[in-house]
Amino acid sequence: MPLDILIKLLSSIEEPLWIHDRFGQLAWTSPRARQEDRVPELPSPLPKQPEPCGISGQPGFWLMGITGELGEWLLVQKANLPWRMAIFDAECLVANTCGWQELFGTERPRLEPVSERRVRLKAPFSGLAEARAAGVDDKVLIALRRLQPINLLSRDRFNAQIDELLLEESVDGSIDGGIIYLSLTHLEIINSAHGAERIDPLLERVAEAMSLQYRDALVCRPLGNAFALFFVGDEASLIARANELCERLVMLMRLDGKALPVTARVGISLAPQHARRAHRLMHLAELAMLHGEYDDIDVCGPLHVFSPGAHMQHLNDYRLTSDLREHLEELDLAFQPQFDLASGEAVGVEVLVRWDHPELGTIGPGRFIPLAEQYGLIGTVGARVMDTALSATRDLVTPNGKPLSVAINVSAQEFRDPGFPERVSEALARHDFAPERLELEITESSRVPDLDRVVERLTGLIERGVRLAIDDFGTGFASLLYVRDLRACRLKVDQRFVGSLDHDARDRAIVSHAISLADSLGMEVLAEGVETAEQERLLVEMDCHLVQGFRYARPKRLPELVGWLKRKPSIHPCP
The missing domain is CATH 3.20.20.450 (EAL domain)
Incomplete structure (x- = not known):
């Protein structure tokens, strides 16, 4: 069973569902459970679970293997990060992943036992041989590769996949699509109230939830307080998606069963009207969001679609202010x-x-x-x-x-x-x-x-x-x-x-x-x-x-x- 289908099945259960790790810490909750004000207590002592194993060359991570009807499972965790999962087939090759796609690329790494307490992943990813030839240490390469849930991309890969999609579609005709850039506000206050060590994992889970829910989108977290999603569709459909994202964000930003007072600003850029390259679309979506920064609206929004005229007005305002700073004597x-x-x-x-x-x-x-x-x-x-x-x-x-x-x-x-x-x-x-x-x-x-x-x-x-x-x-x-x-x-x-x-x-x-x-x-x-x-x-x-x-x-x-x-x-x- 593919992992994304499994998660969808678990998410569709009407009864609330909580999944804990081996230490009794809450690792995942179903959408129904997130609406509850309680978290059930686990039995004491906790049932016996397999001992964790390390990953060779990747300090700070540990593995836990599980054998079940769904096949061999590998659960990976690092401090302050949500669970990463992989399913292995009978030959110990990766059959499906959540959080490993960027590390392994298109390769299918094999799980090889090293000892009873250690395993090693043979994981050649794209560009590794060239990087090794240039003298870059494997540990540095792996540290630089951000482990993210499947469908949650780094900014570079996000842009690359959008460019590839726009290029493919341009052969048969233009594609209607765009980037929704959503930026949380007042995050400093929320961090101060609850502690960044609790809010950062929450934002990780929010990003993962968005990537799992919007399978028809490319999802990126360009900044700690921002999310970017690329959807195919016209302006009206993207505006509807953006409003849905705002509502979804309010539901996801919960801590200890209570909703956090979330505010956000949203910018939208459209292809091909505004730009035909991903990095330019991302930039224009950020600008559209910033154009609404001084709006006196303190709700989830406001939502701004990039406007060349409004952008030119902001540029003129900036240039006029620069002139004023230099020529106060006038x-x-x-x-x-x-x-x-x-x-x-x-x-x-x-x-x-x-x-x-x-x-x-x-x-x-x-x-x-x-x-x-x-x-x-x-x-x-x-x-x-x-x-x-x-x-x-x-x-x-x-x-x-x-x-x-x-x-x-x-x-x-x-x-x-x-x-x-x-x-x-x-x-x-x-x-x-x-x-x-x-x-x-x-x-x-x-x-x-x-x-x-x-x-x-x-x-x-x-x-x-x-x-x-x-x-x-x-x-x-x-x-x-x-x-x-x-x-x-x-x-x-x-x-x-x-x-x-x-x-x-x-x-x-x-x-x-x-x-x-x-x-x-x-x-x-x-x-x-x-x-x-x-x-x-x-x-x-x-x-x-x-x-x-x-x-x-x-x-x-x-x-x-x-x-x-x-x-x-x-x-x-x-x-």
């Missing part, structure tokens, strides 16, 4: 004035960063700031912006002679950096800038899960007079938490609400309630993006006193701002 600042409606005077400016790219022209912050956050460059960009802004505005005053307040937008990643308050303090001291003139804005749509700790770090700056503001209010997920906990003194209503005040009753209600909320908490309210007289009139009726927008002044570079302030600009007061 960042330029613009300043948008802010006005008090009651007095009609300018009271401050908001700092807006622009990037004058030598080839692409002016690039706005909405394009490059998310990339700076993604690639870990936001701290450097933020420090550059703050230094330049404080230096440029230190001596600026309002038309009535008061020091001009300066609002700088700060990334949520910067707020969470423990060293951020110290860098702000150093910048204030370096430019002799009064703390009460500085306003740090955090976008309300930014997610700051440890808000309490952030506020605690910022306490020193707040006590010195630095002000906090909530920008883009109403666009995020935790508005009231920000208002309650951030200790902000100003709330900025997003321009998407202000822009439709004159024709959308719902937006008028939102803005009105935001102003009332801020007023009851003793906070100032500033409306962004004011463009029309009707919008201004409605804001006055709602008791909003601070505004900015094209109705009053467009963003200005520093020389233009200095000249503009000298002309003592003002707007008509609105009582």
Whole structure:
């Protein structure tokens, strides 16, 4: 009976089945048994079993021979690895294997007794003679050959067999197929909780189970936390297979009868649409998986099929970020004035960063700031912006002679950096800038899960007079938490609400309630993006006193701002 058929038969048994090794350790469980919360106790003492034997030239392995109706069995085990099995015929030649195919290739090794406690395998595998001629030791060769279950291939053999399959099929016509690349996430946390010495064998068993279940696939484990499978089929069938793999993974990742909180990301590449060679398909499947790395989905998935357009976008993003790292001096600042409606005077400016790219022209912050956050460059960009802004505005005053307040937008990643308050303090001291003139804005749509700790770090700056503001209010997920906990003194209503005040009753209600909320908490309210007289009139009726927008002044570079302030600009007061 072929071993794979035997395993399928054992797996199909409705009753749970546990198989233990000679030391009483659990070696294999049926799918039904994996759903149980218990493992049966073995009788004590354990029944007598044959003594283990060594493998000549392969330290760390031991054998156990069994004679039964199915023929001569050889069970092989190494520390932290699952069982490897082989069935020998009457002439002691290998008839079927599980875990030896890569070691022996197409040869059929013979089992020869050496002594009562030792056996030797005559196992010439492909390329051994050439390697010996080159002076490579047999033990080194065998150690480099990873013992894996049948159908579970090394990366090189995985690619070679795919190439062979694609080449054979291309003679009669193109083949539809593809690679599903599945990568486990949070494996460091799982290892920390349960110990790598327990999780590594579990992952080995998961790989073996996948190779046994998906006999119509080529299966590979390219990395410790990743699995790759090649299936024949179109895109829809591969997506269905990938979803099935995710469900299967959740079932297999069990320890001590309990399911582990598994998450994974999946990438798919297709032949021949995306590539005609296996190594390229594998690379593109990995890229598709990585393209979903920043998706805010924490489930088994997300699933991404490789897209040349998306890949090109990621390449462009990477190149743009590389340019940004090399040319931070090209960042330029613009300043948008802010006005008090009651007095009609300018009271401050908001700092807006622009990037004058030598080839692409002016690039706005909405394009490059998310990339700076993604690639870990936001701290450097933020420090550059703050230094330049404080230096440029230190001596600026309002038309009535008061020091001009300066609002700088700060990334949520910067707020969470423990060293951020110290860098702000150093910048204030370096430019002799009064703390009460500085306003740090955090976008309300930014997610700051440890808000309490952030506020605690910022306490020193707040006590010195630095002000906090909530920008883009109403666009995020935790508005009231920000208002309650951030200790902000100003709330900025997003321009998407202000822009439709004159024709959308719902937006008028939102803005009105935001102003009332801020007023009851003793906070100032500033409306962004004011463009029309009707919008201004409605804001006055709602008791909003601070505004900015094209109705009053467009963003200005520093020389233009200095000249503009000298002309003592003002707007008509609105009582």
